[in-house]
Amino acid sequence: MKVFDHYARYYDLLYRDKDYRGEADFIIEQVRAHAPGARSILELGCGTGIHAQLIAEAGYAVHGIDFSEAMLASAQARRAGLAPELQGRLDFSQGDVRAFRSGRTYDVVISLFHVFSYQTRNADLQAAFATAAEHLAPGGVLVFDYWYGPAVLAQRPETRVKRLSDGDLSVLRIAESSLDDMASTVDVNYETTVSVGETREVIRETHRMRYLFIPEIELLAAQFGFEPVVHQAWMEQGKPSSASWGAFSVLRKR
Ligand SMILES: C[S@@+](CC[C@H](N)C(=O)[O-])C[C@H]1O[C@@H](n2cnc3c(N)ncnc32)[C@H](O)[C@@H]1O
The missing domain is CATH 3.40.50.150 (Vaccinia Virus protein VP39)
Incomplete structure (x- = not known):
């Protein structure tokens, strides 16, 4: 997937x-x-x-x-x-x-x-x-x-937290990034906790950005x-x- x-x-x-x-x-x-x-x-x-x-x-x-x-x-x-x-x-x-x-x-x-x-x-x-x-x-x-590129290198990616909810669905997302300046890429590592009522799932995924x-x-x-x-x-x-x-x-x- x-x-x-x-x-x-x-x-x-x-x-x-x-x-x-x-x-x-x-x-x-x-x-x-x-x-x-x-x-x-x-x-x-x-x-x-x-x-x-x-x-x-x-x-x-x-x-x-x-x-x-x-x-x-x-x-x-x-x-x-x-x-x-x-x-x-x-x-x-x-x-x-x-x-x-x-x-x-x-x-x-x-x-x-x-x-x-x-x-x-x-x-x-x-x-x-x-x-x-x-x-x-x-x-x-x-x-x-x-x-x-010039903005990414000047600002550097920071850890970000996003919390949202809609009815019984709530999402907490933490994004931690690491930059590879040889490849011009940033790996954004997301840890997302999705809760629906009492059910909770944690999803970890990496988005590589150039x-x-x-x-x-x-x-x-x-x-x-x-x-x-x-x-x-x-x-x-x-x-x-x-x-x-x-x-x-x-x-x-x-
Ligand atoms: C951040 S989302 C943006 C989606 C939409 N353009 C928007 O503004 O909401 C990036 C999208 O790019 C798609 N994507 C990334 N690489 C792709 C590729 N090589 N071929 C087709 N879709 C791709 C992902 O599946 C995802 O839907």
């Missing part, structure tokens, strides 16, 4: 305070600015499908893919609860960001909430770029966010036929800095 299959059970609870609405609007703004007239979007690593739904509500046709069966099941359940017209613009299927091929192109490829940082080896990152390139015609754009630097993004972009359009702090207007853990890039297919 993949680490995200456990995760899916309490993912939406863990991130219920995440500003998905604001993020979807931010992405739509980027799409309107850099791919005006775009209609179709491929989302790599769609998770439980919240961004996809919100972006589809703005009129786009969104195809989300994810390799976690449990995350996808949650996305499919979300889709099933929507109006038929919206369901018609929303599609989810299983696929690995590094290998997925739909056999068609989209106007835009997006990948949100650090999915590219989950591609930790050079070969994984190259494969993710190849997937994006394969699904875009010339002029199409790739928008993705990631952990921004932090990225602009020059390596530009190197990958050049290798896969993209030109850089924007490198920016996530959900902000300025360029990324040592204060912005999250950054995003917009790349255009040549």
Whole structure:
């Protein structure tokens, strides 16, 4: 079972305070600015499908893919609860960001909430770029966010504790991290205690994250036929800095 299959059970609870609405609007703004007239979007690593739904509500046709069966099941359940017209613009299927091929192109490829940082080896990152390139015609754009290297090195990951509850479900999550600066990765070791009524389960899992630097993004972009359009702090207007853990890039297919 993949680490995200456990995760899916309490993912939406863990991130219920995440500003998905604001993020979807931010992405739509980027799409309107850099791919005006775009209609179709491929989302790599769609998770439980919240961004996809919100972006589809703005009129786009969104195809989300994810390799976690449990995350996808949650996305499919979300889709099933929507109006038929919206369901018609929303599609989810299983696929690995590094290998997925739909056999068609989209106007835009997006990948949100650090999915590219989950591609930790050079070969994984190259494969993710190849997937994006394969699904875009010339002029199409790739928008993705990631952990921004200079900020991760300046701030260093800290131990974090998150406590949440919803009805009889409660989640306590402790995250302890170790950084490998030779590999540009951080192992985030989560110990999550999930309690449902009197039943308690402790789940331990490690999420390995790669932090990225602009020059390596530009190197990958050049290798896969993209030109850089924007490198920016996530959900902000300025360029990324040592204060912005999250950054995003917009790349255009040549
Ligand atoms: C932090 S979650 C983000 C999910 C969603 N984008 C969101 O914003 O809620 C990372 C997601 O990436 C997916 N993922 C990571 N690596 C992947 C890969 N190689 N292929 C497909 N999905 C992947 C995981 O299954 C998980 O759903």
